[in-house]
Amino acid sequence: MTAEETTLLRHTLTQVAPLSDAAWNDVQPLFRGRMLAAGDYFAQAGEHPTELAFVVEGALRSFYRTDEGNEYNKTFFTRGTFVGALAGLIQNTETYINLQALEASRLLVTDYRTFTALYNRHHDLERIARRVIEIEWVKKEHRELRLVLCSAEERYVYFREEHPDLELRIPQYHIASYLGITPVALSRIRRRMVQDGPSERQQIPRTS
Amino acid sequence: MTAEETTLLRHTLTQVAPLSDAAWNDVQPLFRGRMLAAGDYFAQAGEHPTELAFVVEGALRSFYRTDEGNEYNKTFFTRGTFVGALAGLIQNTETYINLQALEASRLLVTDYRTFTALYNRHHDLERIARRVIEIEWVKKEHRELRLVLCSAEERYVYFREEHPDLELRIPQYHIASYLGITPVALSRIRRRMVQDGPSERQQIPRTS
DNA sequence: TGCTGTTCTTAACCTCGGTTAATGCGCCCT
DNA sequence: AGGGCGCATTAACCGAGGTTAAGAACAGCA
Numbered sequence: 001m002t003a004e005e006t007t008l009l010r011h012t013l014t015q016v017a018p019l020s021d022a023a024w025n026d027v028q029p030l031f032r033g034r035m036l037a038a039g040d041y042f043a044q045a046g047e048h049p050t051e052l053a054f055v056v057e058g059a060l061r062s063f064y065r066t067d068e069g070n071e072y073n074k075t076f077f078t079r080g081t082f083v084g085a086l087a088g089l090i091q092n093t094e095t096y097i098n099l100q101a102l103e104a105s106r107l108l109v110t111d112y113r114t115f116t117a118l119y120n121r122h123h124d125l126e127r128i129a130r131r132v133i134e135i136e137w138v139k140k141e142h143r144e145l146r147l148v149l150c151s152a153e154e155r156y157v158y159f160r161e162e163h164p165d166l167e168l169r170i171p172q173y174h175i176a177s178y179l180g181i182t183p184v185a186l187s188r189i190r191r192r193m194v195q196d197g198p199s200e201r202q203q204i205p206r207t208s
Numbered sequence: 209m210t211a212e213e214t215t216l217l218r219h220t221l222t223q224v225a226p227l228s229d230a231a232w233n234d235v236q237p238l239f240r241g242r243m244l245a246a247g248d249y250f251a252q253a254g255e256h257p258t259e260l261a262f263v264v265e266g267a268l269r270s271f272y273r274t275d276e277g278n279e280y281n282k283t284f285f286t287r288g289t290f291v292g293a294l295a296g297l298i299q300n301t302e303t304y305i306n307l308q309a310l311e312a313s314r315l316l317v318t319d320y321r322t323f324t325a326l327y328n329r330h331h332d333l334e335r336i337a338r339r340v341i342e343i344e345w346v347k348k349e350h351r352e353l354r355l356v357l358c359s360a361e362e363r364y365v366y367f368r369e370e371h372p373d374l375e376l377r378i379p380q381y382h383i384a385s386y387l388g389i390t391p392v393a394l395s396r397i398r399r400r401m402v403q404d405g406p407s408e409r410q411q412i413p414r415t416s
Numbered sequence: 417t418g419c420t421g422t423t424c425t426t427a428a429c430c431t432c433g434g435t436t437a438a439t440g441c442g443c444c445c446t
Numbered sequence: 447a448g449g450g451c452g453c454a455t456t457a458a459c460c461g462a463g464g465t466t467a468a469g470a471a472c473a474g475c476a
Contacts, residue, residue: 042334072356074349087346123331130338140348141282145272148280148356148388152433166269169303171453180356185433187455360463381422393463395425 001033001108009108012080016131017197023122030115030171036060036101039198042083044098049085052112058105059169062097073178076102078168082132084112102170148202152181153189209241215265220262220288224339229328238323244268244309250291251307255295258269260320266313267377270305271385279385282284284310284378290340292320310378328357360389361397384388 007105012019013019013027014116036042036058043049045065063087074097077083089112119126133153146155156179161165167175214236221235244250244266245291251257268285270293282305285291296303297320301346327334354363364387368375375383384394 055416064357066357074352075300087349090342097257119335126331126334126338127327130334130341133341134298137341137345137348138298140290140345141295142350144282144348144352144355144466145280147352148277149272150275173453182434183454184435185458188433208221211427389462390464392465394422394427396463399425 001031005033005106006031007106008052008056008067013128014136017128018124019128020122020124023118023125026117026118027125030110030118032110034107034109036105036107038101038103040096040101042101042107043085043088043097045098046094046097047085047088048090048093049095050111050113051109052082052084052089052115053107055079055083055107056106057067058107059101059102059166060099061174061178062099064097071177072180073174076163076178077164078166081146082091085109086136088158100195102112104175147180152179152185153193155179156186156189156193209239211218213241213314213316214239215263218289221336224343225336226332227336228276228330228332230328231333233328234330235323235333238326240318242315242317243316244313246309246311247310250305250309250315251293251296251303251305253304254302255293255296256301256320257296257303258319259317260290260292260323261315261317262292262298262315262370263287263289264314266315267310267374267407268307268309269382269386270307271332272305277383280388281382284374284386286371286374296345309373310382355388360387360393361401364397364401401414 010024010028013024015055019027031054032070042051042053042060055077055078057079060083062077062083064072064074064076066072070175084094085097085099087093087097116129119129146158150158156175159175159178172186173177173183176183179186181189216235217239218227218232219231227235227356239262242261250259250261250268263285265287268291270282270285270291272280272282274280291307293303293305293307295301295305327337354366358366361373363382367383367386380394381391384391387394389397
């Protein structure tokens with residue numbers, strides 16, 4: 001773990017709510033650096049997840065795989081975000097979500113139970129955790145509204161605004177899966193957009 | 209506020225995580241009873257929300273209204289649940305969500321800022337808040353998966369399992385809106401189901 | 417009793433996205 | 447150079463759900 005990496009982690013935590021030096025001194029040694037190659041899994045459906053990570057470099061996706069083997073990309077994770085099989089960690093159950101590196105990625109990894117145990121000693125840390133999950137909840141609400149109220153083309157435009165860097169780094173079928181459509185449909189949409197120009201879209205409140 | 213009402217509130221909080229008597233003694237006086245008639249609003253889009261409520265009796269819906277006046281029912285709230293324009297409360301901004309009573313409803317209402325200020329004095333209260341929002345996050349994840357991976361018919365079946373009491377109490381167009389379809393489509397689905405019997409459905413992990 | 421408003425149903429037509437399959441393109445390998 | 451592979455595109459067809467509009471059932475009420 002380089003100084004730059006821990007600084008990014010500390011900075012990210014502090015941005016959410018104040019973090020005391022005492023809490024940080026307990027938090028910092030819990031994390032270990034880890035490299036993932038493209039295609040490597042950080043968590044797999046059916047496993048009981050135990051780890052939480054912070055992305056320093058690279059990109060990951062969380063996805064759900066149906067019984068028939070279809071995949072739905074739920075979220076993309078890039079530099080400065082936390083990644084983990086949250087539902088499994090929170091409920092202390094097996095996860096049904098897969099977490100996979102889309103490219104070579106650098107993570108800071110901690111044991112989730114050990115981390116949350118610190119909440120007892122450091123109230124400020126639990127406050128940060130509360131704020132983080134609240135913010136994530138709001139993001140989920142926005143995503144829900146887009147899924148229901150926006151066309152696939154509108155969702156595609158939003159994706160490009162949300163992840164301007166990602167579009168060129170990952171294959172289009174991953175983007176299609178994130179939008180909840182097939183690669184064929186995304187290709188049609190892209191053609192329509194270059195021919196006719198992007199059409200007007202619903203104003204769904206923005207995250208951040 | 210009757211004793212039965214405060215008992216339900218305390219019981220609901222305690223189920224999430226331990227609640228000290230000291231914290232409860234500070235929490236309890238913050239809440240005031242309020243009745244809503246069917247159709248009354250607890251929060252309206254464009255307002256800056258300040259209140260959080262606990263449903264003791266009745267039913268409410270949260271919904272988003274598009275620029276064209278179309279409504280999408282995001283959630284139903286019934287006895288024993290918390291209701292509020294969460295995104296607005298959390299981010300201290302105007303809300304884009306409406307909260308409306310679907311039938312005569314009894315709420316216990318508190319000022320959100322006053323309530324969250326208690327987190328400073330009572331760590332256990334902030335823990336409960338963290339757990340509550342975590343659980344809500346998991347519910348949102350499940351809803352997202354259903355929206356993307358399940359057909360309208362499958363979502364309808366899930367709705368009936370999730371709210372077995374509600375189906376008979378509220379008009380079908382509210383259910384259709386919750387499912388993200390039109391009343392016409394729901395009517396078609398209902399006919400298909402009584403004729404052919406409900407079809408097989410995707411196994412999306414259950415909430416609760 | 418009839419009028420009115422609300423909700424649900426049904427039918428006819430249309431659109432968007434799914435499905436399947438063929439084609440093309442770039443890239444890696446030997 | 448040639449073969450193979452992964453990915454994007456395109457076309458043809460299909461089906462779920464949207465749209466519009468017309469009835470049916472029912473309740474409230476003068």
